[in-house]
Amino acid sequence: MRGIVSIAGYVPYRRLQRSAVAQVFGSGGGKGTRSVASHDEDTTTMGVEAARLAVRSAPAAAPDAIWFATASPAYLDKTNATTIHAALRQPTHVSAFDFGGALRSGAGALRSSLAAAGTGTTLVVLSDLRDGLPTSADESAGGDGAAAVLVGDDGPGTPVIAEYLGGASVSDEFLDRWRTAGDRRSKVWEERFGETRYVPLGAEAWEAALKTVGVSADQVDQVAVTGMHGRAVKALARKLGVRDGVLADDLTTTVGQTGAAHPGLVLASMIERAEPGQVLAVVALADGADVLVFRTTDSLGAWSASHTIADQIAGAADLPYGKFLSWRGMVTPEPPRRPEPQRVSSTAAWRNEEWKFGFVGSKDRSSEAVHLPPSRISMKGGAVDDMEPVDRADTEATIATYTIDHLSYSASPPIVFAVLDFDGGGRFPLELTDVDPTTIEIGDKVAMTFRKLYTADGIHDYFWKAKPVRTGGSAAGGGAAGNSAAS
Amino acid sequence: MASHGIKDRVAIVGMGCTRFAEHWDKSLDDLIIEASQDTFAAAGVTKDDVDAYWFGTAQSGMSGITLARPLQLDGKPVTRVENYCTTGSEALRAAAYAVASGAYDVAMAVGAEKVKDSGYQGLNAFPIPGDGTARTLTAAAMFSMVAPAYGKKYGVGEDELTEVLARISWKNHQNGAQNPRAQFRKEVSTETICASPRVAGRLGVFDCAGVADGAAAAIVVRAEDAHRYTDKPIYIKALSFSAGSGSGLIDPEYDYTWFPECARAAEDAYQQAGITDPRHQLAMAEVHDCFTPTELVLMEDLGFAERGTAWKEVLAGTFDRTGELPVNPDGGLKSFGHPVGASGLRMFFEAWLQLRGEATPERQIHTDRTLALTHNLGGYPGEMVSFVSVVGTELG
Numbered sequence: 001m002r003g004i005v006s007i008a009g010y011v012p013y014r015r016l017q018r019s020a021v022a023q024v025f026g027s028g029g030g031k032g033t034r035s036v037a038s039h040d041e042d043t044t045t046m047g048v049e050a051a052r053l054a055v056r057s058a059p060a061a062a063p064d065a066i067w068f069a070t071a072s073p074a075y076l077d078k079t080n081a082t083t084i085h086a087a088l089r090q091p092t093h094v095s096a097f098d099f100g101g102a103l104r105s106g107a108g109a110l111r112s113s114l115a116a117a118g119t120g121t122t123l124v125v126l127s128d129l130r131d132g133l134p135t136s137a138d139e140s141a142g143g144d145g146a147a148a149v150l151v152g153d154d155g156p157g158t159p160v161i162a163e164y165l166g167g168a169s170v171s172d173e174f175l176d177r178w179r180t181a182g183d184r185r186s187k188v189w190e191e192r193f194g195e196t197r198y199v200p201l202g203a204e205a206w207e208a209a210l211k212t213v214g215v216s217a218d219q220v221d222q223v224a225v226t227g228m229h230g231r232a233v234k235a236l237a238r239k240l241g242v243r244d245g246v247l248a249d250d251l252t253t254t255v256g257q258t259g260a261a262h263p264g265l266v267l268a269s270m271i272e273r274a275e276p277g278q279v280l281a282v283v284a285l286a287d288g289a290d291v292l293v294f295r296t297t298d299s300l301g302a303w304s305a306s307h308t309i310a311d312q313i314a315g316a317a318d319l320p321y322g323k324f325l326s327w328r329g330m331v332t333p334e335p336p337r338r339p340e341p342q343r344v345s346s347t348a349a350w351r352n353e354e355w356k357f358g359f360v361g362s363k364d365r366s367s368e369a370v371h372l373p374p375s376r377i378s379m380k381g382g383a384v385d386d387m388e389p390v391d392r393a394d395t396e397a398t399i400a401t402y403t404i405d406h407l408s409y410s411a412s413p414p415i416v417f418a419v420l421d422f423d424g425g426g427r428f429p430l431e432l433t434d435v436d437p438t439t440i441e442i443g444d445k446v447a448m449t450f451r452k453l454y455t456a457d458g459i460h461d462y463f464w465k466a467k468p469v470r471t472g473g474s475a476a477g478g479g480a481a482g483n484s485a486a487s
Numbered sequence: 488m489a490s491h492g493i494k495d496r497v498a499i500v501g502m503g504c505t506r507f508a509e510h511w512d513k514s515l516d517d518l519i520i521e522a523s524q525d526t527f528a529a530a531g532v533t534k535d536d537v538d539a540y541w542f543g544t545a546q547s548g549m550s551g552i553t554l555a556r557p558l559q560l561d562g563k564p565v566t567r568v569e570n571y572c573t574t575g576s577e578a579l580r581a582a583a584y585a586v587a588s589g590a591y592d593v594a595m596a597v598g599a600e601k602v603k604d605s606g607y608q609g610l611n612a613f614p615i616p617g618d619g620t621a622r623t624l625t626a627a628a629m630f631s632m633v634a635p636a637y638g639k640k641y642g643v644g645e646d647e648l649t650e651v652l653a654r655i656s657w658k659n660h661q662n663g664a665q666n667p668r669a670q671f672r673k674e675v676s677t678e679t680i681c682a683s684p685r686v687a688g689r690l691g692v693f694d695c696a697g698v699a700d701g702a703a704a705a706i707v708v709r710a711e712d713a714h715r716y717t718d719k720p721i722y723i724k725a726l727s728f729s730a731g732s733g734s735g736l737i738d739p740e741y742d743y744t745w746f747p748e749c750a751r752a753a754e755d756a757y758q759q760a761g762i763t764d765p766r767h768q769l770a771m772a773e774v775h776d777c778f779t780p781t782e783l784v785l786m787e788d789l790g791f792a793e794r795g796t797a798w799k800e801v802l803a804g805t806f807d808r809t810g811e812l813p814v815n816p817d818g819g820l821k822s823f824g825h826p827v828g829a830s831g832l833r834m835f836f837e838a839w840l841q842l843r844g845e846a847t848p849e850r851q852i853h854t855d856r857t858l859a860l861t862h863n864l865g866g867y868p869g870e871m872v873s874f875v876s877v878v879g880t881e882l883g
Contacts, residue, residue, distance in 0.1 A: 339611050344619035352618040372737050373620065379734035401636055401743055403688040405628035407609060417624055419632065419743075427739045429622055429869075442639075453619060461619035 002117045003160040003294060005061050006150040008053030008305060009268040010046050011143075011255050011312040012037045013434040013467070018140045020321040028135025034256030036319050037144035039327040039411040040433055040451040040465065043070040043127035044080045046146035046261075048087040048450040051125050053306040054148035055088060056394070060157035061150055063090065064120035069099035069109040071260045072129045074452075074460055076100070076181075083462060084125055086357035087450050089391070103128075103177075103228060104286035106260035110267075111290055113151040114164040121152035128259035131328050132185045141230060143256020147264025159299035162271055162280065164292065165215065168208035170201050171288035177228055184329075191231060198232035202289040203239055209281070209291035217241035220293075221278035224248040224266035227285030228257060236283065254313050263290070269309045276300045315470050317436070327412065338409045343457035354389065359448060359464045361426060362387035370426030390426065392448065396469060397422040399444045404437050411454065420446060420466055434467040445469040490727065492759030493587040495882050498713035498720035499705050501530025504836040506668045507701035507824030515547050515601040515700075516557035522702035522829075523558055523597055530706040530716045534558055537706065538591035540565040543578035543598035544828035546613045554597055571865020572775065573728075574598060575703065575831030576874040580726045583707050592708060598833075599702035600826035609698055610827065624687075627695055627778060629867035631688025634780040636743035641795040649689065651798040652779035653677040656693045656821060659776060662808055663818025665850040670697040670824030694779040699824025703832035705839075710882065719843045721835075724858065724877040725759035727752045735869025746781075748873040749788040749864060756875035757790070762858070765790045766812050769877075770856035771841055773834035775864040776819040786814070789862060789875070813852050816841065831874065834861035842880050857881050 014036040021029030037046060047068055055061070066088070068081035081096035090096075099105035106126040113122040126149075130142025154160040176194035179186040188194070202225070210217060223246055225237045230252070237247055248270050251262075258265055263284040270280050274296045284290045325331045354360040355373045362374035364387055369380040372392060377384050402418035416432040418440070432440070433451060446466035453461040503525025505518050513521075527533060540563055542554035551565030570577040575598030582594035605611060609625060638648045657677050663669035675693060683691035706716075713720035729752040735741040753765075762768050774789065776782035786797035791812055792805070800806065806814035817823050817837040820830060838859035840846045858879040865872045 337607055338609070338625075339605075339607060339614075341623065342614040342616070345616035348616060348618040352620070356618050356620050369738075379732060379738060400739070401632045403624075403628045403631045404685075405624050405631075405687045407625045407627060407686055408623055415624065415628070417622070417628060421739050425739075427737050427741075429624075429736055431622075442635075453623075463620045 001154040001160055001163050002114060002152065003154070003163040004149055004271065005121065005152045005158045005160055006054045006058035006303065007268045007271050008050050008057065008148050008307070009265045009309040009312070010050035010053060010146040011035050011309060012041060012046065012145065013316055014038060014319040015316045016319055016321060016324050021135060021140060024321055025135045028140065030140045032253035034140060035143045035145055036324055036327065037129055038433060040453065042074040042452050042460065043072050043129055043146070044074045044083050045450050045452055045462065046144065047125040047127040047148070048084050050127070050146035050148035051084055051088055051123055054123070054150050056306040057303060058150055058158070061121055061152065063094055063123040063150065065095045065097070065122045066090065066125065067097050067099060067109045067113060067122055068125045068127070069105040069260050070127045071101060071103045071105065073098065073100050081125070083357065086353055089354070089358040089360065102287065103260050104288070104290070107263045107284035107286065107290040110149060110263060111167055111169065111292060114292065117153060121150065121158055124149045124151055124264070126261040126264040128261040130257060130259045134325060134330055136185070138186060141252065141257050143258045145255055145258040145265055146261050147268050149264055149267070159302070160297055161300040161303045162294040162296045165213035165295055166209065167290065167292040168205045168212060169288060169290045170205045170208070172197060172201055194229045195232045195235060198227065198229055198285045198289070199235050199239065202232070202236040202283055202285055205289035205291045206240060206283060209293055213293045215279055215293060218243055219279055220246055220281050222246060222248045222270045222274065223281040223283065224250050224270060225283045225285070226250055226262045226266050228259065229285060232285055236285065265309065271296065272305045272308045272310065274300065323412070336407055336409055336413055338407060340409060341454045341456050341461070343459045344461045356463055359391070359393035361390050361392055363390040363425070368425065370422070372426050372428040392422050392426055393464065394448070395422050395424055397446050397466060399440065399442055399446060400427070401442060402432070402440055416440065418446070418466065431465045432467065433465040490755050490759065492725050493583060494724050494759055495710050495722050496587045497583045497707050497723045498710045499723070499835065499839060499878070500708050500713050500716035500720050501526045501532070501706040502704065502836050502839045503529060504668060504703040504833055505701050507670045507699040507826055507829070507833065509603045510700040511603065513700065515599055518601065518700060518702035519554060519557050519597060519599045522599065522704045526595070526704040526706055532593065532706065532716070534560060537563070537593050537595045539563065539582070539585055539594045541568050541578040541581040541594070541596045542566065543568045543574040543596065543831070544600055545569055545571065545574050547599060547601045547828065571872055572777070572827050573831055573863045573865045573872050573874045574828040575833070576861070576863040576876065577831070579705055579707070579832060579835060580728065580874070583723055583726060586707050586709055592712070593706060595704060595706045596832060597702065597704040598829040598831060600828040601700050602698055602826055603700050626867060627690055628687035630778040630781055631690045632743050633784055633868055634689060637780065637784060640742065640744045641798070643798050648798065649681060650677070651783060651801050652694060653680040654801050655776065655779040655782050656680045658807055659815050659819040659821035662816050662850070663822025665847070666818050666823065667847065669818040669822050670699040671818070671822040690778060696777045696820035697822060697824040699826050701824060701826035701829045701833070703829045703836050705832055705835055719880065721839055721842055721878045721880060722882055724879050725756040725875070727755035727759060727875045728873070729755070730872045731870060733870040741869055743868050745784055746788050746864065746868065746871055746873065748871040749785060749862065752873040752875040753789045753862070756877055760858070760877040762877060765860065768856065769812060769858050769860050770854045771813045771816055771838070771852055772860040772862065773817065773819070773837050774814055774862040776815055776821050777825065782814070782819070785862060789860070808850065808852065816850065816852055831861070831863040834863060835876070835878070838878050842878070
């Protein structure tokens, strides 16, 4: 039996009230909110966050491969999945591949891994950043987020919580939405044309999938239809023939449409609410249609989400529209008058991969002093080369003191910076993110989050920051899985 | 293994110091030449009489050639020195040791910095290729963490602490206002200081050192030769230096209320100089007031006040120019300005003027004490280098 071993969604902390758009421009926007990636997030960092959550809920699983799909890659040419690989501290024999470019690559990667029985455990990470020009439909309807699905064959350490029953894909060449490399925005053909293509393609795939798995439409307990073409999604949903109440929340009123990530995000959301023995289906419309059908297993009862999407939706904070525009590069506010950062040294980053990407320090075996970053010679007692690695990425920390820097270079000043004392030992001064500077207090708990510090010469500087642990859902787990990673 | 020091073996016989300012019209070479010529004149020597040179600059140039070219020193041993903001002090330390060792008869230390050619406010470190994980905070932000930690540890309320820090800034502006070489020559009210825009944490513009261009220099010779050059030599009683391991940044035991590197350097300097009661033995002290909380904490690290009491002494005026122990009578980094490579030597220059009775009359300190201290630090809380010297007018 192959299927889902663990799954998680990641929704960034900030929300844009869609009504804010019309308040500025007099038009555009709409109702509800959309998620907004922080200025220090990209599809890779969001993918890391989703992957950390998924892995935390299945601590015994060891992926053989990491597949990363996005329509907004942080790098071209260079594989982004290797960054996720490094942040998850995976051994070199775990392969890492990108599925790049198209919106459909998300659903495609997911279906490919599910259909490949006997190929081991694959961590499929879907991530996307969606927007458009100010007042556009894409700007309001879009959302930012990621999902990670640990796909594997049922076995000891990898109990499948949702068996993949089968699916169907149909493909067709027609131009509904497109973007050429380097373009800042997507363009769309007249909406009616896309609708006339997507609805029959979706219906065809739906019928084929149900037939393949031997389930009738009225036996489906939850189904989510997703795609960038909102009208087609709504029209198809009405034609599925499922029972009342089966159609799942597609998260578009709260999170927005997260493009390549969305099939994974709605799937995660359904599984978080599912009972064992339910039939779940996802229908994704992009240049054709992909349908995936699952049945949750008894193992679902013993599984729990590290940080549910519902909690992430509830624990959000609004972002002013001006900040949204500046974070997306649509407007350029005056930067601090300080020199811009220099590009990261590739060789130095490689030598320090465990520290930079994995937040792994060292602990002196004799004095037990924790060194962040790792050190060869101990600060206590002076022992030489007698250290063991110590993971701190999944360890919570307490703010010992902090400051707010109005002068340092930042894509979104001011920088909030705190001296952190880690549970289990170790201190490191680190930037805080997803935080309101007026609410910080000494003694507050924080959790680590993987971020992009800046970009120089096209090189993204990935490292860790800390964010507040908010009540109503732990930001970083801290459960059994979280603690097991700390030595 | 010991720190023996070179008490009374070396004397300063000539010094010079430019005004510290935004010298838009002066190059690094102009500043070097001005400070050096004044110093040669003060010692009554020419550049050829000097056997060896040490040149301190943090980032205005590289190698001894940066000094040798403008002064046209031909074939002399000229070495560039850099050690964060203690660069100027380190140039003098090297020159003094060279003379004390017997290697040279006459040595010169020159410190200079051209900060205001960068186009940015504040000081900006030279970028070194790295893995991108080093913190990118300003010095102001790093030092801003000291004040709340100090207040919490010693029960000083936020408003009271603001008053203490403003008092330090006010004092240094008072002193600078009297000093023709200072960058800022205006008195500033504590109300203005408290209302200034925030830079980092609770620190405002008036809590931060002035950023200026400038140069300063000193010529040193063996103590027994000093009177050949001047009737009023200043003898080196102690030169001490302490570099931290940087562990304060990652050691949970460090609490941001003191600078261990400075306390260690002070202890060593007092031992070298034979000082047991600095507050009552020193005529004055120049300390590294890069930010107002730095000066507050230094009063305790240098032994001028008991732990947890410096804030009361500040408010009582103990460290005013007319107080029990004048601190930063020249205005300090705060109002004299901080051209990094020159600052350490500028501190010696104030000791040189005051101990020789050559400060302008309105700011001359009148005292029977014959010793002065200079303290110069570089880096940040937790990751710091610190220098302390004691100089005096008498041998023994």
